[in-house]
Amino acid sequence: MLDSSMTMYGAGLPVDGHLLIVGAGLAGYHVARGARANGHQGPITVLGDELHPAYDRPALSKAFLSGAAGIEHLVLDDPENPLDVTWFGGAAAERLSAEPLGVETSDGRFHDADAVVIATGAQASRLPLSGQATFVLRNIDDALALRSRVVEDQRIAIVGGGFLALEAGATCAERGAASVTVAAGEHHPGAARLGAPVGEAVRLLHERRGVHFAPPSRAASVRDVPGGQELVLADGHTVEADIVICAIGATPATAWLRDGVLSLDPTSGAVLCDDTGFTGMPGIWAAGDCAQWASQASGLRPVGQWQEAVEQAGILSASLTGAAPAPFQEPYFWSEQYDVKIQGAGRISQADEVRVIDGSIETADLLVSYLREGAEVGILGFNRLREVKRWRKQRQVRAADVLVA
Ligand SMILES: Cc1cc2nc3c(=O)[nH]c(=O)nc-3n(C[C@H](O)[C@H](O)[C@H](O)COP(=O)(O)OP(=O)(O)OC[C@H]3O[C@@H](n4cnc5c(N)ncnc54)[C@H](O)[C@@H]3O)c2cc1C
Known part of the structure; x- marks a missing residue:
């Protein structure tokens, strides 16, 4: 497909070249949108293994699971x-070819390309042994299967102490499940990652709604x-329990890439990239939960978060199409549990001190500051939308000042 007579962007994609995106999820959609917004005229194809049109996942554990959305x-x-954009749904990418550049899908097609963007996301991790009523929560079909089972007389056990597990727990409790028991590895879920006050506040929030916590221990199996x-x-x-929801994390959906064309992280299996999403193989890029960019590998950026996937897609599409990429924002995540919106911003994982600066853990009205060597590096609020917004805005201004200076 490459024709050397064509005009190329700096990254090597001809201006009317074929951009092939693998994965019709958040990152894949935003790469396509970014490329079009930057004026890319050539064809764009998005390959997805799901039959649904590209959709956003956060509501799957919240309003969609509750039936409100x-x-x-x-x-x-x-x-x-x-x-x-041309969408191809219902066929999984099975093989990446570097020469000729393209991707083979499970329906036997070969899609040739001038640039390939891998955006296959992640797949839910499972316990080694699962029972017949053990569910995970990664896609619409998982959420639909679960939604029809979360009814009033059901006893529900949730494995995992991350926000996905806790959101599922909150939704099940709100739907009036007979009981909800969370089996997390920590006594105060999230305390190791977000600090003791946050872990305590989260546990109290759930206990007030009747959620039980199993003794802190890793889950081994379900039978x-x-x-x-x-x-x-x-x-x-x-x-x-009647139903077990396994929310113990996710691993990059890169099994189809294990033939050696790309460098994958030996532990997680994520596609290794620089901070523009380039894999080092001519014409091949990656973004979102399937990828590990250089700043993520060095611990400066988080993995597996919505904002990260959208920002990477924006930077990648700009790099591909010769536009100026926007600088990274401070990392940001949110979670919704009952009527509480928890938002965290900044470099929380690098903090060496956590301070409650307003509110209390008992009232689920909390503002926490994260410091490193005495300087504030992050913030987290329970229903503190204004404060978190202001903090993020100030940081944006500060980042712009630094760039100008
Ligand atoms: C239930 C849930 C709730 C979440 N809530 C929050 C939240 O509140 N806040 C937050 O910050 N983040 C949240 N996240 C995380 C956020 O949604 C993800 O970080 C984001 O979806 C990553 O985007 P992605 O495009 O990399 O992957 P995805 O959105 O997963 O898209 C990848 C797509 O590629 C497809 N695919 C996989 N393999 C192949 C293949 N071989 N061939 C073709 N297609 C393939 C997948 O089926 C999928 O459609 C949540 C995630 C989940 C699952």
Whole structure:
């Protein structure tokens, strides 16, 4: 497909070249949108293994699981003004070819390309042994299967202490499940990552709604027992339930790339890239949860977060199409549990001190500051939308000052 007579952007993609995006999720959609916004005239194809149009995932553990939102609320593209893109759904990418550049899919097609962007996201991790009623929560089909089972007489066990697990727990409690038990590795979920005050506040928030916490121990397995499921913890404790939701993290969806064309992180399997998303292989780029950019590998940026996928997609599409990439923002994440919105911004993982600067852990009205060597590097609020917004805005201004200076 490459024709040397064509005009090229700096990154080597001909201005009317074919951009092939693998993964019709958040990052894939935003790469396509960014390329079009930057004026790319050539064809853009997006390959996805799901049958749904590209959609946003955060509501899957919140409003979609509760039934308050439908699929139409999650769809990323604007039906009034759809992107000029060819979508291929329902066929998984199975092989990446560097020469000729392109991707083979499970329906036997070969899609040739002038540039390939890998944006296949992540897949939910599972326990080594699962029962018949063990669910994960990564895509619409998972959420639909679970939604129909989370009804009033069900006892629910949740494995995991991250925000996804806790959001699922909150939604099940709000739907009136007979019981909700969270089996997290920590007594105060999230304390190791976000500090003791946040872990304590999160636990209290759930306990006030009747959620139980199993003794802190890693979950080992789930087995079918008469009348339900039994979750077995590493310390020997067991939790009886009708449904088990396994929310123990996710791993990059890169199994189809294990043929050696690209460098993958030996531990996580993520596609290794520089901070523009370039893999080092001519014409091949990656973004989102399947990728590990250089600043993520060095611990400066988080992985597996919505804002990170969108920012990477913007930087990557700008780099591909010769536009000026926007500088990275301070990292940001949010979670919604009951009527509480938890928002965190900044370099929280680098803090050596955590201080409660307003509110209290008992009231779920909390503002926490993260410091490193005495300087504030991050902030986290429970229902503190204004303060977090102001902090992020100030940091943006400061970042711009630094760039100008
Ligand atoms: C339930 C849930 C709730 C979340 N809530 C929050 C939140 O509140 N805040 C926050 O910051 N982040 C949240 N996240 C994280 C955020 O949604 C992800 O970081 C984001 O979706 C990553 O985007 P992505 O495009 O890399 O991956 P995805 O959105 O997962 O898209 C990848 C797509 O590629 C497809 N694919 C995979 N393999 C192949 C293949 N071989 N061939 C073709 N297609 C393939 C997948 O099926 C998927 O459609 C949540 C995630 C989940 C699952």
